[in-house]
Every structure is written in C-alpha cells, then in structure tokens.
Amino acid sequence: MTTKHLNRIYPLSREKVTIHDAFWAPRQEINRTKTIPYQYRQCKRTGRIDAFHLDWTPGKKKPHIFWDSDAAKWIEAASYSLTHHPDSELEVLVDDVIDLIVSAQQDDGYLNIYYTAVEPEKRWTDLEGGHELYCAGHMIEGAVAYYEVTGKRKLLDAVCRYADYIASVFGTEEGKMKGYPGHEEIELALIKLYRVTQNEKYLELSRYFVDERGTSPHYFDMERQARNHEGHLKPVVGHLEGEDVNKYHQSHLPVREQEHAEGHSVRAMYLYSAMADLAYEIGDENLFNTCKRLWSHLVHKRMYITGGIGSSEKNEGFTSDYDLPNETSYAETCAAIGLVFWNHRMVQYECDSKYTDLLERALYNAVLAGVSLDGEKFFYANPLESKGDKHRSEWFDVACCPPNLSRLLASLEEYIYSESDHDLIVHLYVQSRLQTELAGKKVTIEQTSNYPWEPQVDFAIQLQEKARFGLKLRIPNWTSRYRLEVNGEETDEGVTLEHGYVRIERDWQDGDTVSLTMDMPVFRNYAHPAVKDAVGKVALQRGPLIYCLEQADHEASVFAVELPESSDFQVVFEEDVLNGIAAIEAKAYARTSASEELYQTDKSFKETAIKAIPYFAWDNREDGAMVVWMKEY
Known part of the structure; x- marks a missing residue:
C-alpha cells in the first residue's frame, strides 16, 4: 500500500503481479520450498526463536543484540511467499512465532529480547551499538508484511504499541531523548507503518530520526562519554575518534549536508532508503537532492562493477574513493540488497532509468551471488577474486544476510512495474502477468521473455474496453540499439524517449502487442x-x-x-x-x-x-x- 504524492509514480503491489519466468520463478520456488523452511530451522536451532521466552539466565548462551531482526525478516519473507502460494502449515508456523514474540512484549510496549532478558537496566543506553531501534524496525517490517498478506493484526498491533512507546521516548520535546539509531532501519520501517495505518505519528517519528542524525551536540559523543566509552560497538570502532567513528554510522554531519557515501555500507543504504521514502511522502526536494548527490558519489567513486558496495571488512563498508580491491572486497550481500531497496525508491520519485539500471546490476550480480543454487548456503561477503578458499556458509552468528535475501526474492513482484495516473511503467524484464486498473479501465499485461539470456521482450495487452495511457519500457544502459514494434510493425507514432524509458501513448485495444528487441552483445x-x-x-x-x-x-x-x-x-x-x-x-x-x-x-x-x-x-x-x-x- 503506497500513497501518491506530487505526481510521483508508485510500485504495483505483489498481489497484482504473478511471475512465471524461466530465470526467476525457479529461484523463488527454491526460496519458498527450501530456503525459508531451512532458515526457520536455523533460527530454531540457534535459539533465535526460543529466546522470545525471555528465559535466559547467567551461564547460558546469551542472545545476540540483533536476534529479533533475524526472526522478523524470516516472518517478512514467509509473508511475501504466502502472497501467491497459500500454505496453511507455514501460516500456522508464523502465527506460532508471532504469538511467542508478542508474549515477550513488556507492559509499556517495549519489545526486545536482549535488553529485556539480559541487560534490562541498560535499555536505550547504547543506541550507537545496541541495535534496539534496528531490531524494532525489522519487527515493524515483518508485521506490516504479514498484515498486508493475511489481514492478521496481532503483530501489527504489537509493533504499533512499540512505535507509540518509542515516540514517547525520542524527540525534540522537553524530557525526551534526542537520540537516533546507530544502525539505521527503523526510519524506513516507520514509513511503511505510516502507509498501512495512515497514522502520521509514525511519519513524523521517521522524520525526527532522519533530521536529528548528526546534529550538534553529537548524541553518540555524549552517549559514549556516559558509558565510559564502553558498548557493543567498541570492538569495531574503538580505535577511531571524532568524525571518523561517526562516519561509520553516517552521523558525522546532518544528513542534508552529507556529500559522500561513508561508513558501514548496510547502514548507509537503509538510511538513504528512508531519506528517499521521506522525500517522496512529504515532497522534500532538498532531501531528494541529497539522495541524488550521495548516489552520484557512490556510483562514480565507490561501487564494484557487480553492484557490490563496501570494500573493507574492517568497517564492513566504504574506505576512500576508487579503493576497490578484488580479493579482499567485502561487498556484503545485505549492502547490495540495500542498494536495490534504495534505487527502487529513487525511481518512484524520479522515473530515470539510471536508478533501475543500478537496481538491476545489483540484483542479478551482487545480490544473487549471495545464495547458492540449492538455496541453502550463503555469502556474507562477495569477493571479485578468489584463490579457491572462499565459499558460501550454511549459516552465520551474525545471520542478517540469509533472511534478507529471502525477503527480497519473495517480494520480487513489486520491483517489476510502477504506475502513475496515466502511465504503466515496466522497470524489469521478468516474464509475468500483471492485472491492474489504469485510466479507470481494467488492464492485463502478459510479459513474455527469456531474459537475461535473450534480448527480446513481448507484451500482450488485454482490455475489456479501449483505453488511452502511456506504456513506458526501460532501455537498459547496456544496450546501444533497440527495435520497438507495436502490433508487429515499427512505429514512431506516439513514441518518445524520456530519461531512459521509451514511452508509447495511444488508444490501446484488446489484443494489442508490443515487442522490444535490444542488442545484447558481449562487451x-x-x-x-x-x-x-x-x-x-x-x-x-x-x-x-x-x-x-x-x-x-x-x-x-x-x-x-x-x-x-x-x-x-x-x-x-x-x-x-x-x-x-x-x-x-x-x-x-x-x-x-x-x-x-x-x-x-x-x-x-x-x-x-x-x-x-x-x-x-x-x-x-x-x-x-x-x-x-x-x-x-
């Protein structure tokens, strides 16, 4: 569910799109039948699910500070999978996990395994490294996804209570904490929660977290001093000082003043995604221009050819311009996924093919490399060179990447098409069936292709009655020539090229066809x-x-x-x-x-x-x- 603002386009929801593509459909099937069940078993085996019983005692293995997020992303992936593949057993399993999660919620709305069971006295004392708000964000995303697919409100109501509590703790008002998350995520999640509830409190809380970041006096500097420079992040950034440590979590400057992609690459992508979402919702041209500035710097100075980002294991992120080593490249899978998220949001605000070109590059290369063909082994880091000693793993102590991959693959439908009041936009060439309404008329589009192996894409249009609208098809940056046919004939009538999308406006009739054939050389x-x-x-x-x-x-x-x-x-x-x-x-x-x-x-x-x-x-x-x-x- 997405609102329209300022003539922006908006992505078509998953339930309107069915993928039956020779490339992606088998991968989604493996994700549904193997990866999602496998990840549940891993979460169960490692204690991530049962930790919500809050029965940790000294001497037992401590829950990690981010375990909540792994369970939440699994719920999100399972939810998306249920969109086109109803599965009563999976739905019951998700319900059981949700019941357990909700049972862990505190009377004031707080919901976090570690800071409830292990260190309750330290709640909100380590925003820089404690991952509380990060975990809250992923729990919100999981709740929104499950509600959208099933209509069940139990987890949604719980995260609304949690978000209400967070809003009572943080803000500029007297008596509130002026903090923000060290690991961004809740900012974009709150916008999702706003879109599904239309409660502007959540939009304003997201805006607060974005706007407060990096302001002076610097919150993390004060927090570190209060903690005597201890905390969960010390092993990672303890050797850094001042602006260098604050660059790690993109808090070295207020976000609108930032010029360069800095620090931990996943944190950066989640922040930039939230900034693009916020700019979209409130029509903030200045904030969107900041996104464009950061995008340009990243693409031209700090990105691997695969769409991987983050060159150093030491900070799991960016170093300096053009520092892109091959064998030691980090290029975390989660960072590439975040790059997909960000560019998907950017293209809704400004329909320019450069964003979708980058989304596609990351999706087919840096993201897809993160999971084995059998769906049960994963790369955390993705090198561009190996002596033969780099292999995917079955699981990780820090297991953010596997469920992140699953939720993206299970939600691929929402990345293919967008709409405006007058246009249907095709971003990705994935064989699929789209059913929607445009210009007040029911429209069905059958997209047929053998992409990415073959360069021809065909569209068959089904209409109950004649309708006038624009059909926009992306011309990828990897092709220099293309051929466009309508009903079997080349035509220029009603055809324009706008920011990398060819647009055909005409009075469409049932049975019309469009064919796009692109040169696909090796280069x-x-x-x-x-x-x-x-x-x-x-x-x-x-x-x-x-x-x-x-x-x-x-x-x-x-x-x-x-x-x-x-x-x-x-x-x-x-x-x-x-x-x-x-x-x-x-x-x-x-x-x-x-x-x-x-x-x-x-x-x-x-x-x-x-x-x-x-x-x-x-x-x-x-x-x-x-x-x-x-x-x-």
Missing part, C-alpha cells in the same frame, strides 16, 4: 585508472550480467589468462551447467614459464580457450580460483 568493461586492482584488466558483461572465469572450466590458471584486444566472443547456452547458463567463450593466452627460475628475462604464452560464466553462479561446483577482472593485451 568489455574497463575501470577508472585510479582503481589500481583493475588497471590493465577487463571485465566481461552481457546484458545485465557480469561474468567471471572459474578454475573448473580451465586447464591454465585463471590468474595467468590474458585476453587479446582482438578476441571475438561466442555465446553458448549450456542447459546442463549450473542450472542452465549462457556462457561466453573466446580464445586467449595463458602465461607459461620457460624454466623453474623464480625470475626470468623472457615471457612466454600458450594459446588457451576461456569460458566465462555469470558471476552469480560461481562457487557452486568444485573448489577453485575465480576472477572477474582478467588481464588484457
């Missing part, structure tokens, strides 16, 4: 020369997919491969490899050694064949090295 990407790990190297791309070399396909070491500038590429679809992929083949050369001497005066090569596979599919076979950036000569 070479080169990094800015300041990216030292990519100097003299090339990365291959076809459509939205970034490719890599995996040792499983090569006799020569992938680190020794050098791709001639003159090499041509052949695209070969291999149905039996990695669940079916389009591989890229080419002739190349591999460095060899004339002797066993460590250092030699001559260099020699041998001709070799290379096969590049989509980056998202790496590490699903035997152990072996991997490179995205290969040498070129």
